[in-house]
Amino acid sequence: MKNYDAIVIGTGSGISIANKLLRDIPDARVAVIDRDKPGGICLTRGCIPSKLVISPVEVLHDIERLSGLIEVKDIRVNFRRLMERMREKVGRESSMIERSLGERENIDYFKEEASFTGPYRLKVGGEEITSKKIFIGSGSRPMVPEIKGLRNAGYLTSDTLLELEDMPESMVIVGGGYVAVEYGNFFARAGCDVKIVEMMPRILSNEEPEISRIVQKELSNHAELFTSHRVTGVERNGNVKRVVAEGPDGRVVVEGEEILLAVGRESNSDILKPWLGGIETDERGWIKVNEFLEASVPGIYAIGDANGKYMFRHVANREAAIAYANAFHDAGVKMDYSAVPHAVFTQPEVGSVGMTEKEAVERFGRENILIGFEELKTTGKGLAMNSTGFAKVIVHRETGKILGGHIAGKSASVLVQEIATLMALDATYHAALHALHIHPSLSEVVSWAFGNLMSVEEYHRLMEKLGY
Amino acid sequence: MKNYDAIVIGTGSGISIANKLLRDIPDARVAVIDRDKPGGICLTRGCIPSKLVISPVEVLHDIERLSGLIEVKDIRVNFRRLMERMREKVGRESSMIERSLGERENIDYFKEEASFTGPYRLKVGGEEITSKKIFIGSGSRPMVPEIKGLRNAGYLTSDTLLELEDMPESMVIVGGGYVAVEYGNFFARAGCDVKIVEMMPRILSNEEPEISRIVQKELSNHAELFTSHRVTGVERNGNVKRVVAEGPDGRVVVEGEEILLAVGRESNSDILKPWLGGIETDERGWIKVNEFLEASVPGIYAIGDANGKYMFRHVANREAAIAYANAFHDAGVKMDYSAVPHAVFTQPEVGSVGMTEKEAVERFGRENILIGFEELKTTGKGLAMNSTGFAKVIVHRETGKILGGHIAGKSASVLVQEIATLMALDATYHAALHALHIHPSLSEVVSWAFGNLMSVEEYHRLMEKLGY
CATH class of the missing domain: 3.30.390.30 (FAD/NAD-linked reductase, C-terminal dimerisation domain)
Incomplete structure (x- = not known):
């Protein structure tokens, strides 16, 4: 069983911990584990690829606002090129990280799933490894609720959407949070027939009601919104997928070529099994940490999505810095979430x-x-x-x-x-x-x-x- | 000779001084003087109308940057509509100020030129008026240098440009500061054939050299730039105006339908004659003030362009607030220009x-x-x-x-x-x-x-x- 000075689970913000440790202690031994393409969710299937895809349509809105002043005859979103550019830029960045991980002598890079087998002990690939300092940045994944017929009909998530070659002609988006609304807005403006089905009475329900209203009002010009609608089932009829939902006025059936599921994210703790290492999680599997980001087991820290607090890369980066300082420099720094x-x-x-x-x-x-x-x-x-x-x-x-x-x-x-x-x-x-x-x-x-x-x-x- | 609690010269930022005084001392008597449309340079012929005209072309650049991703067949700037919209919005705002000035019982509004006749004494229209508190916000005007043939050939300034109905097909811009470059960029992108003739080795010579270079590089894709060229004369040949300039490689002749003169701004002190009130100016006519914005005569303050410091409306607004506090509340506040x-x-x-x-x-x-x-x-x-x-x-x-x-x-x-x-x-x-x-x-x-x-x-x- 190999012992490390630090184990970092996840190659998102956690990478900075490995880098800092090797800068401070050049002969430290570090294990870095990630079953997915390196770079973390943000780079490989989150904020970066989504912005690469959706940002360019901003200009369509600008032009709309300047109607009469700037006259445009014909404007078209080249979806295929947008997707190719996104995959190319993300791929290049991720490969650079992968190469650098592979090249560093003091890093053992495991492109495998890991799970705890005991306190301070993980199984990864065929091996068992151990360390007194473990940084859990195991991220999250799109939640797939149990909806009758869904699995059979097929669906996209924010992960699999990134593999699309051509733009679907129509799309039903289940959910009304930022992923649903960002992609909904993009696809609708790009010319796809978009319908959004959201359980809550308003989209972006974590934002101020005024914010929801203004986004909703604008989005309604391009997409059809079904708020206060709970999805009860999904059917497939040839190439058409049907989302059945119950709303204030009864049952509606919303059809589309594709379904994009965007109802939130869930923990990867079912794979990581932190409880086998004595690490407490909440009922949704997010790892409980104190204000120093330390889990219930001393020396074990959880950062980013894994602790279930703020699922933003800029927060995860800060958490990684704080976890490192607390773990290796006894800094006693508290994470401050008041200005996120x-x-x-x-x-x-x-x-x-x-x-x-x-x-x-x-x-x-x-x-x-x-x-x-x-x-x-x-x-x-x-x-x-x-x-x-x-x-x-x-x-x-x-x-x-x-x-x-x-x-x-x-x-x-x-x-x-x-x-x-x-x-x-x-x-x-x-x-x-x-x-x-x-x-x-x-x-x-x-x-x-x-x-x-x-x-x-x-x-x-x-x-x-x-x-x- | 009528005596006032305050005289405010100029209806730009100075208006706020009249308003504050009447809020603090409701029965104060105030004279407000401006020979021009009320609202000050910024509103009537400066930053606001120019932004109303030029801002919409931003999207042309955005689309250029997104070439291949967003495909646009035909895009056209509706110059006539842009100009109409600008005049309509500026006119409405200025008329509102004019109406409000006319309606206020405690304000005597003089739409006249004013000039000092003695200490604390001004002649305006046919009258003489006096006050122990005078706020000079008399602004500035586009400088018109003595260039052979210029007056005869005719030219636009940033003032008269706002009256254009149709876009000239070609334009020679003399100058390379922000007015020249903002309008040069706008006209060039809008489809006008633009040539910029600047005496200095680079445009935007007050900015960092790197900034000049990146703007210059981008602008060169749309307009022809003649830096290090000093204009020696102007000729007119039918509808064509010719600007003759001396550059590092000798004499060049640059032709255009219009000439836009944008070589800086000069003081209105030749009209106001502050020296007759004992008020010191510098050699260019800008009124000298101390850090409390007080001129060489106690109780007299100069704000905005009139003091020749920073010709920005946001600075003038702050100066007006400070001058008022110092004049009427003995606040002793110094103007801080370190973060403008x-x-x-x-x-x-x-x-x-x-x-x-x-x-x-x-x-x-x-x-x-x-x-x-x-x-x-x-x-x-x-x-x-x-x-x-x-x-x-x-x-x-x-x-x-x-x-x-x-x-x-x-x-x-x-x-x-x-x-x-x-x-x-x-x-x-x-x-x-x-x-x-x-x-x-x-x-x-x-x-x-x-x-x-x-x-x-x-x-x-x-x-x-x-x-x-």
Whole structure:
């Protein structure tokens, strides 16, 4: 049984742990394990390939907004080329990681499934290996619920979709989270007949209701949305797949050439079996960690999707850095999730950080928070681009501390960064007023929202008046 | 002779001073003077109308970058509609300001030229008026140099260009600053045959050389650039205007249907005659102010272009707020110009804040600064959009304080805001590393640039290697 200075499970953010350890202790022995193509979910089947595929359609929306000013006769998305480019770029990056893993003398790279066999002990391939420091970055996978007829009819997930050569003519998307909405928006704009079936009353149900509404309104121009619809079965009739769902007005049957299943992600703990190593998981299999990211067994850390907290690569990267510092430098650093930004790359784009209004009200009470709001079209640059969307910011009334920011519209993923950075610095909203903002630029929307704070009641009256 | 509690000259940022005074002292008497359409240069003939006209062509560049992925057969800029929309939106806004000025009982609004006749005394229309508090926001105007034949041949400025109905088929632009380059880029992409004649060896000569080069390279695909060319004369031959210039290889003659003169702005002090009020100006007529924005005569303040410092509306707005606080609340606030961001709306877009490399080296010495660099295409989102461009950041080696940031590329005007905000907070670059950035998003380029600091020498070796 081979003993290592560290075992890293997963080649996403975990790779940085192996690299740091070998930089600090050049003769350390490290095992790196991943049954999949190296690079982690984000690179190989998550955010990077999806953005490579979907981002280019942004310009279709821009042109739509500038109708009459920029005249376009014929515009077409070359799906085949988009997919080829994506696979080529992802493949190249992943191969580089694979090569580098193979070349490093102090790394044993196992392209195999691993599972715990005892405390600090894993079986991988035919071997058993052991280490007092194990970093679990085993990721997650698309959840496949038990739906009658589904397996038989066949379906795509965000993994298998990446293998498509040609664009389906029609597609039923089951789910309404960011994967469903990003791909739904893309396929619909690219010319596919898209229908989205979501159980919740609104798409992007983790976002602010105003954000859901504006994305939903825009998306409805291109796709058919069935919210509050629970899928009860799937049938196949030749080349046509039928999704049967129960909604407020009864049963609907939604047809398409393909079904894309996007109902969330589940843990890989059934494969990894952390409980055999004495490691506690929650009821969904996510590995429980304390604020130092250490699991119930000392020296074992879980990062990224594996701990079930925030499934974003930028969070996983930070967790990897913190886990490493805590494991090897006794740093005692706590992971801080208070300023985790995220984006949804739809049109309008969504950028969000921190607490939602609901969370802030629950935490501090309605009377202790203020909400700021500004529309993009109020800024000169937004006006010039005929932009839709808005910035909503949430502030603690007494301290002025920024609790959250939620933006829909052009460049939202970039605009939200100013708020995320201010929150990371624990700054008050006055900082956003103090900093000069280019006039005219879309950035003004953030500063103006902070300059336009009101009570929760006033805010909701304003929303009603503006029709959001 | 009528005495006022305040006289505000100019209806740009100065309007906010009148509004604040009347909010604080409702029965104050205020004179507001502007010979031009109200709203100031920015609204009526500067940044707002220019962005309304030029911004929509951004999508042409985006589509160019996505060639092969998004296929467009026929794309046309509707110049006439762009100009109409601009005039309509600007006109509406300006009329609203005009109406509101006319309606307010405590404001006497003079749509006239004003000039000083003595200390605290101005002649406006037929009257003389006086106040112990005078705010000079008299702006600036396009400079018209003495060039042989120019007046006779006729020319456009950034003012008169806004009256165009149809797009000229060809245009010679004299100048290479941001006005020349923004309009040059716009007209060239919109299908006009554009030639730019600039005296300096590079366009955008106030920006970092790398920024000039990348904009110049891109612009050269659409327009003809004559840098290091000094205009010596202009001739007219029927409908053709000829600009004669001397360059490194001798004399060139550049022809066009129109000439756009964009060689800078000059003071309106020849009209205002501040010296008759005892107010000092510099040799170019800009009003000298101290750090409290007070002119050489107590109680008299100069804001915006009039003081000749930073000709940006966002600076003028801040100066107006500070001048008011100092004049009426004895606030003793100093104007801080260390984190003034600005943008150039070309493709690639430019966003910049703080010191250039040259300024930082002069101030602190080559060995005491670090430069960080990252290309947009390194980020997943930049890769997805086939983005060109980069972020360059400048940091003080010992303290880690951020001295400047210079970005070229998609969304540069928004990306630079994070740096401007950090600089306004006097933060170190560690803040940009500490704050989580969405992966993938263009924002990563800023944080990665700060994560990739090097010596000035290393930086220049890198630039050479990358071919910037």
